[in-house]
Amino acid sequence: MLRLILRDLRLVLRQGSDATAALMFFVLCVVLFPFGVGPEPNILTRIAPGVLLIAALLAALLSMERLFQGDFEDGSLELLLLSPLPAEGVAIAKVAAHWLVTGVPLLIVAPLLALLLRMPADQLGLLVGTLALATPLLSLIGAVGAALTLGARRSGVLLPLLVLPLYIPVLIFAAAGLDAGLSGLSPRPHLLLLGGMLCGALVLAPLAIAAALRAAHE
Amino acid sequence: MTSPQLFTGQDLLCLRGGRLVFQDLDFQLAAGGCLTLVGPNGSGKSTLLRLMAGLLKPLRGTIAWGGVALGQDPEAHRARLHYVGHLDAVKASFTCREILAFWAGLRGAGGVDAALAAFAIDTIADVPGRFLSAGQRRRLSLARLAAAPAPLWLLDEPTVGLDRASVALLEGAIARHRAGGGRVVLSTHIDLATPGGEVLDLAAFAPVEDDQDGAEDAA
Numbered sequence: 001m002l003r004l005i006l007r008d009l010r011l012v013l014r015q016g017s018d019a020t021a022a023l024m025f026f027v028l029c030v031v032l033f034p035f036g037v038g039p040e041p042n043i044l045t046r047i048a049p050g051v052l053l054i055a056a057l058l059a060a061l062l063s064m065e066r067l068f069q070g071d072f073e074d075g076s077l078e079l080l081l082l083s084p085l086p087a088e089g090v091a092i093a094k095v096a097a098h099w100l101v102t103g104v105p106l107l108i109v110a111p112l113l114a115l116l117l118r119m120p121a122d123q124l125g126l127l128v129g130t131l132a133l134a135t136p137l138l139s140l141i142g143a144v145g146a147a148l149t150l151g152a153r154r155s156g157v158l159l160p161l162l163v164l165p166l167y168i169p170v171l172i173f174a175a176a177g178l179d180a181g182l183s184g185l186s187p188r189p190h191l192l193l194l195g196g197m198l199c200g201a202l203v204l205a206p207l208a209i210a211a212a213l214r215a216a217h218e
Numbered sequence: 219m220t221s222p223q224l225f226t227g228q229d230l231l232c233l234r235g236g237r238l239v240f241q242d243l244d245f246q247l248a249a250g251g252c253l254t255l256v257g258p259n260g261s262g263k264s265t266l267l268r269l270m271a272g273l274l275k276p277l278r279g280t281i282a283w284g285g286v287a288l289g290q291d292p293e294a295h296r297a298r299l300h301y302v303g304h305l306d307a308v309k310a311s312f313t314c315r316e317i318l319a320f321w322a323g324l325r326g327a328g329g330v331d332a333a334l335a336a337f338a339i340d341t342i343a344d345v346p347g348r349f350l351s352a353g354q355r356r357r358l359s360l361a362r363l364a365a366a367p368a369p370l371w372l373l374d375e376p377t378v379g380l381d382r383a384s385v386a387l388l389e390g391a392i393a394r395h396r397a398g399g400g401r402v403v404l405s406t407h408i409d410l411a412t413p414g415g416e417v418l419d420l421a422a423f424a425p426v427e428d429d430q431d432g433a434e435d436a437a
Contacts, residue, residue, distance in 0.1 A: 003323050014311035075305025082271055083324045084297040217273050 001085065001093045008097035018063055019101040026059035026106055030113045041118045048117035049127075049178030056106055056131060057167050060138040063102050065159055067094060067146045068213065078217055087210035095136075095143045095205070103135035119182075126181040133194040134174040140198075140205040141166050147212035169197065223284040224248055225270075225370065225401060230279035232265055239265050240423040243279070247403065249369075250396045252415030255405040261420040263405035264304070267372045270403060271301045283370075297325075299370040304378075306359040310348035314339055314358050317347060318365055327366035336364040337387055352379040357387075364391060371395060373404035385410065 012019050033051050037043055071077040071094075080090045110131055111124040119127065145163035149155035177190030230243040239262035247253050255263040268274045270281060272288050272295055280287050288295050309317060319330045334340040337357040342350070350358065356379045363371055371392070377385050389411050392402050404410065 003320065007320050010316075011309060011311065073305075074307050074309065075303055076307040076309070078273070078303060078305065079301065079307050079321065080324075082273065082296050082299065082301050083321075084293065085324060086293065 001089045004080070004085070004090065004093035005097045005100070008094065009100060012097070012101045018066055019105070022059045022063040022102045023105045023109065025062055026055050027109060027113065029055040029058065031116065033117065044118045045120070045182070048114060048119045049175050049182070051117060052110055052114060052127065052131075053134065053171055053174050053178075056110070056135060057138055057164075057171060059106060060102060060135065060142055061160055061163060061167075063098065064139075064142040064146045064163070065149075065156055067098055067143055068150050069146075069155075072150050072216065077213065081213060081217060087213055088206040091143065091147070091206040091209035091213065095139050095209070098143065099136050099139040103131075103139055106135060107131050123178070123181050126187055127178060130174050130177050130187070130191065130194070133191060133198055134170055137170050137194070137198050137201055138167065140201040141170070144205055144208045144212065147209045147216065150212065150216040170194070173197070225281075225283050227270070227276075227281045228279050230266075230269065230276045230281070232262060232269065232274070233277045234262075234265060238425040240420055241425050243420075243423040245418055247401050247416075249399045249401060252392065252396055252402045252404070252412040254410070254412055254415055254417045255403065255420060256407075256417055257420030261424060263420055264374050266420065267301070267303075267374045267403060267405060270370075271299060271372050272296065273301075298368055299372055300363050300366075300368045301372045301374075302359055302363070302376050303374045306355040308347040308350060308355045308358060311346060313344045313346050314350070314361075315343045317358060318361055321362045322365035325366035325368070329365050333361045333363075333365035336391060337361045338384070353381055353384060356380055357384055360388060360391070363395070367400075369400050371400065371402045371404070373402065375405055375407065377406055377408050377410060 030051055033047070034044060037047065068077060071080065081087055107128055110127060114124055114127050115121070142159075142163050145159050145166070149158045149162065152158055173190045173193045177187040177194065180187040180190060225247040227243065227245045231241045232239045243266070245253060255266060257263055265274065269276055272292055275289070282288065283295060283298070307317075307321075312320075314334065315330060318333060319328075322328060322330055322333070331340065331343075334343050337360050339354060339357050339361060342354060347355070356376070360376060376388060380388065385408075392404075392412065395402060402412070402415075404412075
């Protein structure tokens with residue numbers, strides 16, 4: 001499994017464009033907001049959590065379509081499913097690699113962008129913590145959609161329709177946690193719920209992804 | 219493990235896209251054996267190989283290894299097979315050696331250099347996948363067979379894109395594999411020398427168009 005993660009990371013490093021595209025999309029998306037709503041600090045601070053989370057969500061979705069597509073088209077996925085590695089292990093490895101190349105850079109850039117949106121500096125730790133829980137969830141849920149739309153002709157359109165509604169709970173609790181932090185309340189219950197969702201998704205998503213991948217090769 | 223470890227299929231029936239591909243198909247393959255699937259396009263050669271690999275499930279009938287149905291222990295079956303399909307799984311940005319090392323590594327084997335040499339791609343071992351010709355890609359795909367030992371080889375038209383010399387290399391690899399007790403199932407449209415191997419003509423198991431019409435199938 002580690003071998004598959006390393007291979008995917010190397011593949012991304014060689015090609016480069018996929019991962020940087022998602023990150024640049026995230027940065028540009030967030031930077032556009034001050035231009036759109038005006039540089040009023042109060043408003044920016046107020047909308048900062050929502051903006052950052054939605055931009056992160058869209059960035060994750062953007063790179064999701066390619067998650068299994070390349071391996072599916074060149075036959076690698078078929079061979080992976082026939083390797084001694086269980087299909088669930090393949091799923092976890094692919095998602096882990098996706099999170100490492102899209103989620104982690106996002107965690108690093110997010111605090112800088114938050115300052116741009118006038119988020120108080122003492123909230124940055126909370127922001128990174130929330131994103132650290134939310135981004136793996138986005139990768140896991142998105143991968144289920146990516147596996148299900150594999151082989152469909154218009155998967156680029158189908159995928160967001162399938163996955164975005166499932167992202168809503170993540171958005172609600174992550175935003176609520178950040179809002180609570182901004183208004184001086186404890187973000188703990190929201191983060192605990194996010195953590196609970198992550199634990200659930202870690203167990204259930206690989207099963208769903210594996211089933212979808214197998215079905216794609218019927 | 220029971221001693222006569224037969225790889226068998228019994229009474230197989232397969233439906234693809236609402237169409238009956240073959241029915242009442244039986245096969246049996248002992249250690250060291252070779253089964254060559256022949257038949258016109260669309261007669262189910264690839265389908266049967268995918269059934270044997272466990273990628274597909276038959277609508278009726280069972281495929282078993284040593285009496286144990288594939289569905290009962292899919293992990294063990296995957297560990298014992300190599301599948302070479304129509305796609306070569308060559309990544310454009312990886313070199314031949316990297317690609318082969320990855321696939322061999324997944325099976326915990328490391329005979330990469332020997333495998334490259336076995337299919338005469340050692341001279342292009344450090345060439346990235348995007349520069350390979352169709353025949354070279356196919357040879358790289360076949361080199362997986364030599365890199366990690368597995369008792370069952372499922373080869374779906376392995377000779378596509380290969381020149382005469384490469385076909386001879388493949389024949390040699392198959393012969394060595396069988397001499398070591400390995401089994402091979404392959405589909406092909408050209409003459410591939412498989413001494414002592416059996417031939418399964420899938421046309422014989424094609425569904426009879428009109429069941430009532432007395433015209434029994436051509437078997």
